[in-house]
Amino acid sequence: MRFRSRLTRFPRLGLRPATRCLGDWAGRLVGIQDEDVARVRAASDIVAVISQHTQLRKVGQRWSGICPFHNEKSPSFSVNPTEGVYYCFGCRVSGDVITFVREIEHLDFVGAVEWLAAKAGIGLTYTDRDEGQQRRRSRLLQEAMAKAVLWYHDRLLNHRDAGAARRYLRTRGFDRELVEKFQIGWAPDRWDELSKHVRLPADVLTDCGLGFVNRAGKQQDFFRARILFPIYDDQGRPVAFGGRKLPDTDGPKYQNSRENALYKKSSTLYGLNWAKSDIVRSNEVVVCEGYTDVIGFVRAGIPRAVATCGTAMTEDHIKSLKRFTRRIVLAYDGDEAGQRASDRVFEWEARHEVEISVLALDAATDPDELSRTNPAALVEAVEQATPILGFRVSRVLKSANLATPEGRARAASAALAVVAEHPSSLVRDQYVMEIAGFCRVDEQRIREELQRIAAGLEREARSAKHTGNRSGKSEGRDS
Secondary structure, three states, rough: OOOHHHHHOOOOHHOOOOOOOEEEEEEEEOOOOOOHHHHHHHHHOOOHHHHHOOOOEEEEEEEEEEOOOOOOOOOOEEEEOOEEEEEEOOOOOEHHHHHHHHHOOOOOOOHHHHHHHHHHHOOOEOOHHHHHHHHHHHHHHHHHHHHHHHHHHHHHOOHHHHHHHHHHHOOOOOOOOHHHOOOEEEEEEEEEOHHHHHHOHHHHHHOOOEEEEEOOEEEEOOOOOOOEEEEEOOOOOOEEEEEEEEEOOOOOOOOOOOOOOOOOOOOOOHHHHHHHHHHHHHHEEEEEHHHHHHHHHOOOOOOOOOOOOOOOOHHHHHHHHHOOOOEEEEEEOOOHHHOOOOOHHHOOOHHHHEEEEEEEOOOOOOOHHHHOOOOHHHHHHHHEEHHHHHHHHHHHHHOOOHHHOHHHHHHHHHHHHHOOOOOHHHHHHHHHHHHHHHOOHHHHHHHHHHHHHEEEHHHHHHHHHHHHHHHHHHHHHHH
């Protein structure tokens, strides 16, 4: 009875009108029709959905298990399938199946309903006709991408022309289990093999980046003679491909899908769809450069890795990741680890309240290789990741010539120039003693020099901002 009395106070999400909407689009609020929301809720088995994230055991008319939203040893999470709701007596979270999907998948209300509707095979009606058309178009493109993923994957597994690709993958430590988990595929060395077999309208083929119409008016595939790594969004929908050529063949080593209606490189992270559960569970994400690095981390028992698809970390990547964790570990190779993070990384740390650390690897080693030769070392490197400022300072000091007073002075100046970039004076001061001791310079002199450098950087920033404002006003007058 106690549980039932609590359940009566749960929010009845379906009784609220479509104010649970997608957001402001073109100045209007858009959402899903109430009737469709009710159909999705009724068709969704809350026990089956929650069981994907925690093991439930039937106790009387209800189900009980470990709460997926907080750490606990004794089960305090209870599900009432009759009323379609859940409640945790430990952390007090509660809701229905839509609320659960919103929280566990980090989606908005419309996204959660769409996620469940796709599982149940229910079509949705949107409160804004244009929005409905836009989303139907997106689904059409995603369905085309899904067909391509399956076709390329089957080609790799079963066709004779993929023999060289299969042999190459085996040399890189890819067994069939990994190939199937990541749906790796093969694009044959032919002009239009995908186009002929998948049979897509020309505009769909072009809009989702799978191909184009050539000068002869015929459909032509975008990828040829490449191992393909499907790229998914965080909900597990295919949006692009990353292609790698075989060794000793012509062409650039990597070829990625061009940006399109589904794919924006600056905000998409390869592997996030697979990694997000472990990211939340461990409260940490490892960010690396390429697809094989992500798979290498999985091979080493670290399934919380994602990749920026060959680009530097962007603020959009930070925004995407902070939905799942505040701790971000960069795992680029040794030479690029500090450089790959934008010079705005400290600003992003403060603005988005995240902590960015760096995994220190030898310059000649990447995560994929280390996962095959010494996976324990890769695990240890993740555990010993250091804050990015400390990493950069350490590299400057370790590369310096400390045999002479002049060398120690240059090392101190170079390290202070790095420290001065950080916006927090409290953080900057933490490194004063380290630099002073390492370079054998008086601590007060180091502190004074740091203040001087930081003040100079602030003046430069103000000057650049003032120049930019004047330039903007001038352009406004000219227009």
